[in-house]
Amino acid sequence: MKKYWGLAAFALLATLSLSAQTAGLPDLKGRTILAVTENAYLPLNFADPKSGKGIGWEYDAVTEIAKRLNATLIWKLSSWDTMIQAVRDGMFDVGMDGISITDERKKQVDFSDSYMLSQQYMLVRADEKRFSDPKTFAANPKLLVGAQSGTTNFYTAVDILGGDEKNTRIKLFETFGASVQALRTGDVDMVYMDASTSKGFIGANPGLYKTVGDPVGNDNFGFIFRPGSDLVKPFSLAIAALKKDGTFDRLNMKWFVEYKP
Amino acid sequence: MPWWLVALVGLGITALASAFATEGYSAIFGAVASGLGVTLSVTLISFAFALLLGLGLALLRVAPWRWAREIATFYIELVRGLPMLVVLYYIAFVGVPALASGLNMLFSPLIQAGWMGPFQSRDFDFATRAVLALTLGYGAFLAEIFRAGIESVDQGQVEAAQALGLNRGQAMVHIVLPQALKNVLPSLANEFIAMVKDSALVSVLGVQDITQMGKVYSASTFQFFETYNVVAFFYLCLTVSLSLLVKQLERKLKRPTSPS
Numbered sequence: 219m220k221k222y223w224g225l226a227a228f229a230l231l232a233t234l235s236l237s238a239q240t241a242g243l244p245d246l247k248g249r250t251i252l253a254v255t256e257n258a259y260l261p262l263n264f265a266d267p268k269s270g271k272g273i274g275w276e277y278d279a280v281t282e283i284a285k286r287l288n289a290t291l292i293w294k295l296s297s298w299d300t301m302i303q304a305v306r307d308g309m310f311d312v313g314m315d316g317i318s319i320t321d322e323r324k325k326q327v328d329f330s331d332s333y334m335l336s337q338q339y340m341l342v343r344a345d346e347k348r349f350s351d352p353k354t355f356a357a358n359p360k361l362l363v364g365a366q367s368g369t370t371n372f373y374t375a376v377d378i379l380g381g382d383e384k385n386t387r388i389k390l391f392e393t394f395g396a397s398v399q400a401l402r403t404g405d406v407d408m409v410y411m412d413a414s415t416s417k418g419f420i421g422a423n424p425g426l427y428k429t430v431g432d433p434v435g436n437d438n439f440g441f442i443f444r445p446g447s448d449l450v451k452p453f454s455l456a457i458a459a460l461k462k463d464g465t466f467d468r469l470n471m472k473w474f475v476e477y478k479p
Numbered sequence: 480m481p482w483w484l485v486a487l488v489g490l491g492i493t494a495l496a497s498a499f500a501t502e503g504y505s506a507i508f509g510a511v512a513s514g515l516g517v518t519l520s521v522t523l524i525s526f527a528f529a530l531l532l533g534l535g536l537a538l539l540r541v542a543p544w545r546w547a548r549e550i551a552t553f554y555i556e557l558v559r560g561l562p563m564l565v566v567l568y569y570i571a572f573v574g575v576p577a578l579a580s581g582l583n584m585l586f587s588p589l590i591q592a593g594w595m596g597p598f599q600s601r602d603f604d605f606a607t608r609a610v611l612a613l614t615l616g617y618g619a620f621l622a623e624i625f626r627a628g629i630e631s632v633d634q635g636q637v638e639a640a641q642a643l644g645l646n647r648g649q650a651m652v653h654i655v656l657p658q659a660l661k662n663v664l665p666s667l668a669n670e671f672i673a674m675v676k677d678s679a680l681v682s683v684l685g686v687q688d689i690t691q692m693g694k695v696y697s698a699s700t701f702q703f704f705e706t707y708n709v710v711a712f713f714y715l716c717l718t719v720s721l722s723l724l725v726k727q728l729e730r731k732l733k734r735p736t737s738p739s
Contacts, residue, residue, distance in 0.1 A: 252601070256685055258698035265695045267506060270513055296605065297685035303572050309601040393694065395703040422701035 243459060244452040246289040251449070253280055254294045254301060254310035258393075261414050261473040262316045275473040276314045279333065280441070282465060283456040301442075302326055308444045312453065316412075318370045319440040328445050331454040332438035333466070338374045338410040339429040341419060343401060346408075351431035352378040355408060364389050364397035364406035371410035374435045402426060410434075414474050421478070487719055494712045507696060507709045514692035515713065521606065521688060522678045525613035526671055532614060533621025540626050543647065551622070558619035563612075563677050570612035571684055576600045609681035617674055624666045628659035661732060668725040672718050679714075689713050 255263040255276060263274040272293060284291040296304050298315050305313040306327050316336065319329045340355070349355040355363075356378050363379070365372035367390045379385045389406050391397040398419055400406045411419070413433070420427045443450050460466050497504055539551035558566065582598040589595050603611075632655045640650035682691035693710035697703045 257695045260699050264699035265510070267510065267696065267700050270510060294604075295685045295687060297683055297691070299683050300568075300571065300605075300685065304605075307572065307576060307600055393698075395694075395697050395701075399703055418701050 243286050243455055246287045246452065248288060248290055250290045250292060251284060251312060252292050252294055252310045253284075254296045254304065254313045256296060256298050256301065256315055258298065259316050259415075260418055261477050263314065275334075275469050276316075278469050278472070279460065279466070280312070280314065282460060283453060286456050286459065287452050305442050305444055311443065311447070311449060313442040316370075316439050317442055318437040320373075323442070326445075327442040328447055328450050329440035329442060330450055331457050332440050333457050333461075334439040336370065336412050336435070336437040336439055337433035338371060338412055338435045338437070339416050339433050340431050341398070341401065341409045341411045341416045341427055341429055342407065343404075344425055344428050346428070346430065348407075349430070352434060356380070359387070361408065362387050362389055362406040364391055364400045364409045366391055366394060366397060370435065370437050374410045378434070398427075484719075484723075487715065491712065491715065494708060503702065503705060504709065507700075507702065507706050510696040511689055511692050511706070511709045511713055514687055514689040517606070517686060518675070518678050518688040518690075518717075521610055521613070521681055521686065522671075522675050525610045525617065525678070526674055528610070528614040529617035529621050529674075530667070532618030534625050536618060536622035537625030537629060538651070540622065541629055555619045555622050558616055559623070561616075563616050564680055564683065566616045567609065567612040567680055567683065570615060571605070571608040574611070575603050575608050579603070605684040606681075606686050609684055609686050613674065613678065613681070617670065617677075620670060621667065624663050624670065625659070627666075628663035629655055631662050632658045664732065665725055665729045668721070668728060672721045672725070675717050675721065676714065 255272070257263050257265045257272045259274075261274050262276045263272060265271065266273050272295070277293075281291060294310055296310070296313075301313050301315055302317075302323065303326075304310055313327075316334075317323070317329075318336070319332060323329070340352070342349075348358060349361060355361055363375045365375045365388055372388070372390070375388050376383050376385065379387055389397075389400065391400060394409075394411070394415065397406065397409045398411075401409050402423075416427070416429050420429070441453055443453075499505065536551045536555060539547040540555070542548060542551075561569075579598045579600045579602070583590065586595065586598075590597050629651075636654055636658075637647075637650050640654045641647070645653065678688060679690040681688055682694060685691065687695075689710055693706050697706040700706070
């Protein structure tokens, strides 16, 4: 019997705290939201190697946001290449894939407020001695950088090499994986990558890679919506609430520190 | 057994052995295998529709009416002139939205009467778009194969059939097509093998086939080398076994059924 009292008290407490949390946020009245991601960006969205199920920071964050807004989530999968276009076409209601908020993309889709600040590190081969920061890298014309076209790491590379997008020292690859493979085989000498991804590569391939220099870039990630979507405001309000009550801090701890790929 | 096959089977056995030797590989096999059903169903469904489309286009191409030949040739040359990847993007993001508004226009009386909701492009998921694109793309290739098959049947037979009182359509259905189909069977099978490989392109839409599962698995484990080994193993299993079947088929068809 005692057990049930405990349970009831817990349920009451949960209800109370829930209503306290949702206070002030719009009520979407159970509306269905199609959310899309790719499952190829650890630790934001990726497939659990054991179960194949999609997990990660963005899954947890958007699930929590939908709960507070009283919306029903349906998860869909797409690829990064086609995500912005698909959301713009209205195929999905909200998209996420660590998408940096840029002026170019704002012409295509609407962004929520930023939910994360991303910084890029230089991932290099473990025996690299020729450079140690963006300046020494840029100074040596023999050094090449690998990047994924249209991504943040590409624009970061463009930035440190003087702003020319056609710079032949930037080698383009289809995926992060391919650019890191090129780094391994010596086709390129450096790849820009955020902290958690570089940690993942270094951990999975002991002795092959390291990071050098201070992090660069101040990239804000936002959720994307079809232009004019009425979901932008509720999502931004929920982001602010989750930032304030420490939910995002907890997620950062869970996925960036505690999770081991 | 030919040497190339021995070498390939040896490679496969090595891959399998390493799979069961290390724990990592068996997890990769499981992850990649979960895309097998999608790869097979996308390929089979698209190929079935492409066969119908291809046969239809081929018949138009050899039809006695000029407009039919012109339309069919226009379509075939247009689609065959584009890379499959471009066709895929085009169908997914231009074709399908256009299709949705086209359907809305077609059914507008019913929609206005409230009998049905308007079509939205989100009603067509990426897998459907991928099947549509592969069908439209491969339909053009298969049409040329069917046409070659139809033209490989001696015109004299058609004339003989007509002399016996069959009309053009009857001669086509009863005399030409049965022989044409037999002649092009190996070519069709080879196109099917090509399609198994081209089906990897649907991963650019995020359809969860073998290739996409490999991409997703390697993205969360950072084991690219190992994962793509397994992806390659799966495709080779499919394509090599199919190509052996085709060789068998060719041998059977070459054997004359009656002295000629």
